[in-house]
Amino acid sequence: xxxRFTSVLKAKEAGIxxxxxxxxxVSSILSPNFLTPNNLxxxxxxxxxxxxxxxxxxxxxxxxxxxxxxxxxxxxGISSVVMAMTIIPPELFRDTAAMLxxxxxxxxxxxxxxxxxxxxxxxxxxxxxxxxxAKLPPFIATLSLMAAARGTAAYISAGxxxxxxxxxxxxxxxxxxxxxxxxxLVMLALGLIVHLALTRSVFGITLFAVGGNRETARFSxxxxxxxxxxxxxxxxxxxxxxxxxxxxxxxxxxxxxxxxYELSAIGASVIxxxxxxxxxxxxxxxxxxxxxxxxxxxxxxxxxIPVAYMKPVLGGLIVMAVLLDQWHKKRDxxx
Amino acid sequence: MASSxxxxxxxxxxxxxxxxxxxxLWLVVFALLFSLxxxxxxxxxxxxxxxxxxxxxxxxxxxxxxxxxxxxxxxxxxxxxSFTSAxxxxxxxxxxxxxxxxxLALLAGTLTGLANGLLxxxCLMPPFIATFGLMSAxxGFAFALTPGSxxxxxxxxxxxxxGMLYRLPxxxxxxxxxxxxxxxxxxHRRFGRSVLAIGGNExxxxxxxxxxxxxxxxxYTINGALAxxxxxxxxxxxxxxxxxxxLDMEMDVIAATVIGGASLMGGEGRxxxxxxxxxxxxxxxxxFNLLGIYPFMQKIITGLFIVIAVFINxxxxxxx
Amino acid sequence: xxxxxxxxxxxxLVGIMAMPILAADKKPKVAVVVKTLTGDVxxxxxxxxxxxxxxxxxxDATIYQAGGQTAVxxxxxxxxxxxxxxxxxxxxxxxxxxxxxxxxxxxxxxxIIIVCMDQVAEGDDYVTFxxxxxxAAAALGAEFAKTVLGGKGNVVVIEGAPGSSVGDDRxxxxxxxxxxxxxxxxVASQTGLWTNEKAMDAxxxxxxxxxxxxxxxxxxxxxxxxxxxAVKLAGKEGxxxxxSFDGSSFGIELIKSGSIIADVAQFPIKIGRMxxxxxxxxxxxxxxxxxxxxxxxxxxxxxxxxNADASLADAF
Numbered sequence: 001x002x003x004r005f006t007s008v009l010k011a012k013e014a015g016i017x018x019x020x021x022x023x024x025x026v027s028s029i030l031s032p033n034f035l036t037p038n039n040l041x042x043x044x045x046x047x048x049x050x051x052x053x054x055x056x057x058x059x060x061x062x063x064x065x066x067x068x069x070x071x072x073x074x075x076x077g078i079s080s081v082v083m084a085m086t087i088i089p090p091e092l093f094r095d096t097a098a099m100l101x102x103x104x105x106x107x108x109x110x111x112x113x114x115x116x117x118x119x120x121x122x123x124x125x126x127x128x129x130x131x132x133x134a135k136l137p138p139f140i141a142t143l144s145l146m147a148a149a150r151g152t153a154a155y156i157s158a159g160x161x162x163x164x165x166x167x168x169x170x171x172x173x174x175x176x177x178x179x180x181x182x183x184x185l186v187m188l189a190l191g192l193i194v195h196l197a198l199t200r201s202v203f204g205i206t207l208f209a210v211g212g213n214r215e216t217a218r219f220s221x222x223x224x225x226x227x228x229x230x231x232x233x234x235x236x237x238x239x240x241x242x243x244x245x246x247x248x249x250x251x252x253x254x255x256x257x258x259x260x261y262e263l264s265a266i267g268a269s270v271i272x273x274x275x276x277x278x279x280x281x282x283x284x285x286x287x288x289x290x291x292x293x294x295x296x297x298x299x300x301x302x303x304x305i306p307v308a309y310m311k312p313v314l315g316g317l318i319v320m321a322v323l324l325d326q327w328h329k330k331r332d333x334x335x
Numbered sequence: 336m337a338s339s340x341x342x343x344x345x346x347x348x349x350x351x352x353x354x355x356x357x358x359x360l361w362l363v364v365f366a367l368l369f370s371l372x373x374x375x376x377x378x379x380x381x382x383x384x385x386x387x388x389x390x391x392x393x394x395x396x397x398x399x400x401x402x403x404x405x406x407x408x409x410x411x412x413x414x415x416x417s418f419t420s421a422x423x424x425x426x427x428x429x430x431x432x433x434x435x436x437x438x439l440a441l442l443a444g445t446l447t448g449l450a451n452g453l454l455x456x457x458c459l460m461p462p463f464i465a466t467f468g469l470m471s472a473x474x475g476f477a478f479a480l481t482p483g484s485x486x487x488x489x490x491x492x493x494x495x496x497x498g499m500l501y502r503l504p505x506x507x508x509x510x511x512x513x514x515x516x517x518x519x520x521x522x523h524r525r526f527g528r529s530v531l532a533i534g535g536n537e538x539x540x541x542x543x544x545x546x547x548x549x550x551x552x553x554x555y556t557i558n559g560a561l562a563x564x565x566x567x568x569x570x571x572x573x574x575x576x577x578x579x580x581x582l583d584m585e586m587d588v589i590a591a592t593v594i595g596g597a598s599l600m601g602g603e604g605r606x607x608x609x610x611x612x613x614x615x616x617x618x619x620x621x622x623f624n625l626l627g628i629y630p631f632m633q634k635i636i637t638g639l640f641i642v643i644a645v646f647i648n649x650x651x652x653x654x655x
Numbered sequence: 656x657x658x659x660x661x662x663x664x665x666x667x668l669v670g671i672m673a674m675p676i677l678a679a680d681k682k683p684k685v686a687v688v689v690k691t692l693t694g695d696v697x698x699x700x701x702x703x704x705x706x707x708x709x710x711x712x713x714x715d716a717t718i719y720q721a722g723g724q725t726a727v728x729x730x731x732x733x734x735x736x737x738x739x740x741x742x743x744x745x746x747x748x749x750x751x752x753x754x755x756x757x758x759x760x761x762x763x764x765x766x767i768i769i770v771c772m773d774q775v776a777e778g779d780d781y782v783t784f785x786x787x788x789x790x791a792a793a794a795l796g797a798e799f800a801k802t803v804l805g806g807k808g809n810v811v812v813i814e815g816a817p818g819s820s821v822g823d824d825r826x827x828x829x830x831x832x833x834x835x836x837x838x839x840x841x842v843a844s845q846t847g848l849w850t851n852e853k854a855m856d857a858x859x860x861x862x863x864x865x866x867x868x869x870x871x872x873x874x875x876x877x878x879x880x881x882x883x884x885a886v887k888l889a890g891k892e893g894x895x896x897x898x899s900f901d902g903s904s905f906g907i908e909l910i911k912s913g914s915i916i917a918d919v920a921q922f923p924i925k926i927g928r929m930x931x932x933x934x935x936x937x938x939x940x941x942x943x944x945x946x947x948x949x950x951x952x953x954x955x956x957x958x959x960x961x962n963a964d965a966s967l968a969d970a971f
Contacts (some may be wrong), residue, residue: 034865042859066599070586137599143590144638151634159631159693161851163880174888178417178755240727243489252851252880263410267467276461284511301860303842308479315471317960322464381739388732406669463893482817486753486777493757569728575753580723615730624736 012273017289020295023317027299034302041181047251047287047294048183049242052273053265054286055194056238057174059231060138061269064211064278069232072239072265075123076258079127080243081153083116084162084253100244104168116199117240123149124236128229146262153255161254165247173248183245187287190238190250195283207231268293271321292321338604361647365618367427375627383504383622388495388611389617390506391572394565396609397517397582397589398558403592404521405554406534407455407462412562412588414473416581419444419566421477422577423432424485425544441563447473448559449552456551457530470585480620486575496571503559506568513561518606519610530554534601591616593645667866683938685709685931686737688730688747689737692720694903695877696903698748700971701772702925705821712933712935713743724816731773733872734758738765744934745860746927748773752820756780768877768944770934772926775823775950782937782944785929785951787921792955793811793828793872796898796919799802799957800833803896803916807838809849811861813854813882815874821851825900833872849876855881862889869895876901876918882916887907904970921957922950923971929953 004316028035053072060069075268087108123145130141175182198204207226209217218224239258247253272285296317300310370377382567395412405480422443447469456464498505521527529550531535532540541547569578593599594615619640623633687705689698702718710960711715719737720761723731730750737745738761744768749755753773759769759780775785800810815822830841843861847854855875862868862885871886873879879899886895899906902920909915929951936942958966 014853031864036863039863042863046856046859078616104495133651134642134646136642136645137593139599139640140590140593143586144641147634147641149636151631151636151638154693155631155635160692160696161877163851174884245851249547250851250855250881251884254694254851256850257852263467270461270464276463280906297856298860301845302866304845308475308482308736311471311475313475313480315468315475318471319468319927321459321463322460323454323458325457349826371726375740378739379738384735384739391728478817482821483823484751484753486756497757497761504757572757573727573731573754574757575751577725577727577751577754580727580754582723582725584728616717619731620729623731624719625740627686630718630720 001272004084012282013285016272016292017322018287018320019317019321020288020292023292023299027295027302031299031302034106034299037179038297039129039181039302041184043175043294043298045181045192045249046148046182046289046298048181048187049177049246049265049286050261050268050293051290052238052242052245053189053261054268054290055191055283056235056272057262057265058233058269058272058281058286059194059207061199061229061274061276062207062211062278062281063212065138067211067231067241067278068142068266069127070139071145071149071234072142073258073261073263074146074153074236075120075236075299076243076246077238077255078123078153079116079119079240080247080257081157082119083112083222083244085156085248086112087166088116088162093307102164102166102167107200109166109169113244114209116120116244117237120236120240120243121233121235123239123246124233126230127236131232132225132228143144144317148258150256156251158253159255163252165251165253167168169244169248170251171248173251175269183249186241186245188192190241191283193289198283203227203230208279213279227322249282257334265290267318268314271318271325273325294319350466357605357608358594358615358644359650360403361480361620361644362611362615365615369618369622373555373622373627374412376622379502381625381633383502384616385614386507386510386620387504387572388646389614390510391502391565391569391589392584392591392616393510393610393613394506394513394568395562395588396595396613397606398561399588399592400595400597400604400609401517401521401530401554402462402558402604403589403597403599404534404601404604405530405551406537406556407551407554408589408599409451409558410466410585411469411473412558413538413584414470414477414498415444416566417477417560418447418480418562418581420570420576420580421480421578423570425480428481429574430484433492437567439565441560444563444566445560446532446560448641450558451559452552453553454613455555458559466494469529471510474507474579474582483579484575484577486633488574490574492571493574494571496573506572506602507572509564509568514606514610521604521606525570526550526553531604532600534603536602536654554583587616588613590641594648612644615640633647658955664801673901682739683714683743683935685714685744685746685934686719686742687716687732687927687931688719688721688737690721690724690726690730690744690748690750692718696905696971697877698900699873699922701748701923701927704924705931706770706927708928708931709744709962710748710937714935725750726821727751729788729907730755731758734762736853738762741765742767744770744938746930746934747785749776750774751796752777758818768934768937770930773923773929779949783933783949783951784949785926785933785953787926787955788812788952789824789921790828791917793874793900793922794832795826795955795957796872796900796917797829797832798861799917799959800829800872800898801837801839802837804869805838806836809842809865809867810857810867810870812844812872813843813857813874813878815846816843816848817846819849822874829872829874846935847873847875849875849877851878851881853881854878855885858882858885859888862886862891868934871895871897873897873899875899876903879906879909879915883909890962901924902966902970907958907963907967907970910960912960913960915920916959918958920958920966920970922953924940924969926953 007103130136268289272279272289357495423440454460592609592610595612597604689702692699706716719733756778763780769783771784814826845857897915899918906918
């Protein structure tokens, strides 16, 4: 028992877990409304969108060589717009309340979901091609796609947000299975799959090898380009899934949806112990990082902190979390 | 047919000239193309506009070049601009002393840079996270200081942003002076060599006895100071302060720096390249405005232009 | 391969951009400049109405966007480029009342006619300002809320983005008038940043902290969808009444379906058309700028279930 306890303390996620608990403890002292089952479920549900994006982002950052996906937020936007455009009949196009009246047609919804995830995959593939074939730095390649995808999303939606979705889709965002919201289940399921893939499969071994030292990986016969492309495609698909969840939760599709979410996802990955230098990191940490960020946001709202201090509090806590985590690690390795 | 030695020599010279000019050569090519597209493009008034618009990004890009050359990144520059602007406005409103406002605004930006430098240099935080934290903090504090805009600056203050000296806008002169200063610092001084060495191989630099922490501290502090200068000029241009003014600027600045030939892996950076990159980005925007391209298309085309510009640089460096 | 590809790509881009060039010498040039067109149906419809009306009146009109609620620098850049282009009329919704003053002065010196819509600028370089009176309109909503609540209860305000004068006017118009002569308390007032998601998160969290909320005032239809979802998720559907602002067709549909009880309407299409007419009128010298009032109220209306169907006709 004690052994297991110390092993939890030494796990690389220990730092972030401690932070989540610490902030939780302080908040429940400050406000009686924090520590209620409802509110805790709330926090989890609010973390799902960033959490799902952070899963893809973590893989991208692990590839190293400046690996980063700045386009994730824009991919979220464009794929949810594509989804809405597939559902809405052309004559209702440009009507803000178009989808309020739409029935649950299984085939149309399936088609919309396929197009949505397909858009994410295509965007990710474009990123991968720019990075491997044209050898552009990932920062620049994904930065340009960030602009282009956002522009395209605005273009095809004519800039108009649409409210209301078929109720079966809304269920994906708002429903829950025995008190656990479906977005949380999706996040956990995806996280588990990717976690297993990273820890127990050839894909994971290749990913960490490429992230650790790209040249060595190449010399030992690994197909680095194929790996890079597949990782960016996955990141795109995950952003698209996050798009479905976000639209379904808010019951609205917005061409500007997900703006700035890429930075939150990167923040969640790094808070969770993923190194920006590549080669190290993990999915559980990323998801915990996303939960931490949602928790902080929730506390800020519950305590009615003035809006201007929201961002400073969030930024300050992120910096402190990473700082203390680093100090903790350094002490452990005895440097 | 074997070419004569002189011809080969001129060829090599041309190539090295091409490498030296980098983005500026492409600026000329694109300017020629653009002047075919719009009658208004090729005029003194328009170039004055482009340069004046670019000067703010360019001054920020000069600092960003140092940061990127040292192997880092600074996401907080946009927030530094907002924060500087808010401090400038608040102090001006409270005291009515423009010089005090000016000084404190500069100090606010420099201190933000210093905080970045401490976190990155001495606390060994990843630059992305440290500056992300200060980006959030700066943007928030700007609104905390003053939720709205503050105006009524003295008329001469606007001269700093919109004034002219011998047909050259003041911000453009500031841009060139700062550019030259930091070009000399980066390429002809020991400090510059240390920055490049740290960006190229941090462990090697440390072994060679360089004080990596101090150099990083200096680099981020300089960057904060330059961003606040850009912020003050921007406020002068609009003769008011506005707490949301720098939102999202960091991405344009980083793009300008990389288009200009800096490598995000560190160890490489071109001051005048970065200035050229800033001009490039503003020139594209200018063309969109002159042609009246529908806004949604602009983003798509801007993305393509950035890819093309960096791709050209990439091919050049691959050939070397 | 690459040697051919790059020039080809460049040419393609240049080709795409060359398409919209139209040779027009005699027509007056009108530029419609707004904050953002994406996701902001109000601004989009206002801009389109201004452009279409200007074209109908025989002008060349183009829409420009600064690309964000705070993109001051970009908006200044657009106006500077419009001056170089010798534009005749600028119809603009300024991001900030002070930031555009120097560049407005430059434009006026070049003889450009400026009409402000929706948001005003300082100084007197514009000919007129056409807009909803946001404070009075929100007060209209407050009066209705007072009657509905019977003079007592707890209300929540979901605000626009911080620093926006339009948002502040609406918030103040509602919050200041609802407490006058009643026992109503404003228990929380937080920003929804004009977006659906942020409004939803804020409402969810506010409802956690304040279980006894009777009414929510949303400063824009763009946030009301998210607020309603949050109310639904909290299991308070029907118990918490919602009043919204804008009067878009979406808001009216919500009234008809019973999701909200009222919507304070403004008329962006009317604002856009009036702006184009006034600007071109001054340009054609059919309107004397000296006789124009500095502020033209485009009117407001409180939409409830009684007049929802009739209001749908001229909603945006």
